[in-house]
Amino acid sequence: MPLNTILYIDHDATSTYTDGVFGEPDGRDIQKIPSGAIVPLSLLNIHTLKLPNHLSEEEQKILVEIRMFEEGNLENNEEYTIAYVRHDLPSENSYLFEAFALSHAKAAEYFSAALAKTRSIDLIVPAIMVYGSFYDGTTPPGKNDLFLHLGDNESYAAIYQEGHYIAHRSLESLAALAAECGCERETLFRVLCERGVVEDNYPPEESAKCLLIQDALSAIDKIATCLDEKFPQPIYLIGEPGSGKTFLLNLLYDRWYEERHVILIETPFITPLSFLYQLIRHKGVVAEGEDIERLRVQATKLYRGTDHVVMIDEAQLLSVEMREFVRMLSDSQAFWFLLAMHKKEGEAILQAPHFKSRPHRVVELSCLTPNECKNYLYRELLRIGYSDIDELSPSLIKKAHRISGGNFRNFKKLFYHFFHLLHYTNAHQKTKYLHPSSCTITMAAMSAELIHD
Numbered sequence: 218m219p220l221n222t223i224l225y226i227d228h229d230a231t232s233t234y235t236d237g238v239f240g241e242p243d244g245r246d247i248q249k250i251p252s253g254a255i256v257p258l259s260l261l262n263i264h265t266l267k268l269p270n271h272l273s274e275e276e277q278k279i280l281v282e283i284r285m286f287e288e289g290n291l292e293n294n295e296e297y298t299i300a301y302v303r304h305d306l307p308s309e310n311s312y313l314f315e316a317f318a319l320s321h322a323k324a325a326e327y328f329s330a331a332l333a334k335t336r337s338i339d340l341i342v343p344a345i346m347v348y349g350s351f352y353d354g355t356t357p358p359g360k361n362d363l364f365l366h367l368g369d370n371e372s373y374a375a376i377y378q379e380g381h382y383i384a385h386r387s388l389e390s391l392a393a394l395a396a397e398c399g400c401e402r403e404t405l406f407r408v409l410c411e412r413g414v415v416e417d418n419y420p421p422e423e424s425a426k427c428l429l430i431q432d433a434l435s436a437i438d439k440i441a442t443c444l445d446e447k448f449p450q451p452i453y454l455i456g457e458p459g460s461g462k463t464f465l466l467n468l469l470y471d472r473w474y475e476e477r478h479v480i481l482i483e484t485p486f487i488t489p490l491s492f493l494y495q496l497i498r499h500k501g502v503v504a505e506g507e508d509i510e511r512l513r514v515q516a517t518k519l520y521r522g523t524d525h526v527v528m529i530d531e532a533q534l535l536s537v538e539m540r541e542f543v544r545m546l547s548d549s550q551a552f553w554f555l556l557a558m559h560k561k562e563g564e565a566i567l568q569a570p571h572f573k574s575r576p577h578r579v580v581e582l583s584c585l586t587p588n589e590c591k592n593y594l595y596r597e598l599l600r601i602g603y604s605d606i607d608e609l610s611p612s613l614i615k616k617a618h619r620i621s622g623g624n625f626r627n628f629k630k631l632f633y634h635f636f637h638l639l640h641y642t643n644a645h646q647k648t649k650y651l652h653p654s655s656c657t658i659t660m661a662a663m664s665a666e667l668i669h670d
Contacts, residue, residue: 226254226338229330244334253340258387259371260327261343262297262318264289267311277303281316288595289318296321298341302382306471315384317343345375345385352380361476367391367409369402378476450575451547451554453532455563456582459626462557465582466528469555478525485534489542496520496527513546521551532556533563544572584623587615593625594632608653616655620662627667635661 222235224242233240233250242250266284268277281301285291301316319341328338348364364375365388372388388394395405412418456462463483470481480499487495493512497504500519505511529535535543546552558566560581566572567579585593591614598609617635621627635653638661642650650657662668 222250224250224252224335226252226328226331226335228257228327231331231334242334247334248336250335251339252335252337253342254328254331254338255347256319256324256341256343257371258344258373258385260319260323262289262291262320264316264318266314266316267306267309268314270305270307270310270312277312277314281314285316285318289316291318292320298324304383307475345373346382348375348377349380349382352377354380367394449547449550449553450577451543451556452578452580453563453567454555454557454580454582455560456557457560457624459624460560460582460584461625462582463530464625466530466555466557469526469528473526476524478523480525480527482527482529483531485529485531485539487535487539489539492539492542517546517549517551521549526553526555528555528557530557531559533558533566540566544575548575585618585625585628586623587611587618590614590618590621590623590628593628610653613653613655613658616658617662620658620667627665630665631658631662631667634664637661638664 222233224247225232225234225239231242231247233242262285264285266281266288268280272280282299285297285299286293291297297318297320299316299318301314304313304315306313324338324341325332332338344366348362360379361383362377364377366373366375367388367390369391372390372394373385374388375385376383391406392402395402454462454465466481470479473479478499480496482492482495489509490507490512493509493516494504496516497512497519502515502519505515529543532540543554543556547554567577591611594609594614617628617631621631635658638650638657639653641647642657650660659668
């Protein structure tokens with residue numbers, strides 16, 4: 218066997234890999250070859266957490282392991298291999314960790330057929346990490362890539378920046394995606410292999426099929442994909458009041474402010490003149506007078522061909538004059554706009570002829586899932602140092618999700634009243650209501666006027 222040969226393990230299948238070529242392993246040499254295995258996401262416990270950036274590498278490693286056992290649903294009587302990816306958050310003086318834990322018992326069962334052939338597995342890699350092998354170290358600065366894996370058992374999107382893994386998101390399986398798109402699994406598989414998820418690859422009579430596929434993907438992934446297109450076009454983020462549009466804009470701002478020029482306008486009560494001043498100032502340039510046309514030309518020159526996004530929250534409140542001005546700037550194909558609007562008003566605006574007739578993208582936010590509610594709540598509580606997270610059991614969070622209807626604003630409102638209630642009961646020693654319970658969740662919901670009996 219060549220010295221650069223490895224044994225590649227995918228579940229119960231084994232093959233050799235030498236200089237980009239796969240082959241059949243020789244039973245006589247199989248135990249002598251270094252081995253590596255791909256681990257599916259379903260086999261991993263994955264948890265996201267923050268730690269201060271002044272900690273040493275060893276302190277980070279220890280605290281990540283402790284937090285994984287406390288918060289990552291790990292069993293105390295099991296052995297795990299724990300690894301993590303770290304992202305710098307300079308604006309918060311902290312690191313964001315995405316930690317992965319693999320149970321030794323689950324791994325032994327999953328790879329039992331392969332382990333019967335080889336003595337051990339030398340390297341284990343989460344499936345979302347393998348795409349780094351596509352890069353040769355010459356990736357252009359600021360380049361983002363989105364990899365989609367659509368499988369029968371699990372699907373996910375993995376985002377890479379400059380050749381390095383950034384984040385992932387689980388997606389619906391290939392069969393579930395086919396059901397949403399109203400076609401057979403085999404048909405969808407063939408279409409995706411031939412045309413992918415880029416609308417330009419579809420003939421006009423089949424463009425709706427591509428849109429159905431895109432709509433089944435997550436909001437962040439879809440926005441990231443839109444921003445990587447060649448020609449700028451407005452992106453409309455729509456959702457019911459309280460669905461999390463503002464939260465998502467702030468999340469995107471925190472995620473992108475180091476990699477592209479990001480402008481977030483939270484109050485839409487602006488005029489074309491003040492808007493142009495704001496765009497120009499964000500570039501660190503002095504505005505050239507007060508003439509609208511001259512300022513428009515100046516701003517267009519500053520932003521054309523640059524990596525940026527201008528995000529406007531509550532954009533349904535923009536004046537008619539301002540909406541038309543944004544449309545005019547968008548027509549120049551120099552600006553990337555992301556406009557967040559309430560669903561009803563936004564859909565009405567987009568039906569207007571001068572908006573409907575122009576290229577644009579729409580990303581719709583749906584209700585939160587129970588797991589998304591849990592992750593948000595845990596993350597926010599950890600951020601403020603709340604130490605009794607284990608008292609907020611999954612069943613209590615599911616009840617809160619059911620009462621709030623998955624509406625992000627109502628979910629936050631419920632827990633605002635919930636913690637006020639716990640503060641009161643502890644301050645006045647109401648012993649029956651000192652700790653989180655189904656009763657205190659119900660009482661908080663009544664206080665928040667989410668239920669009335």
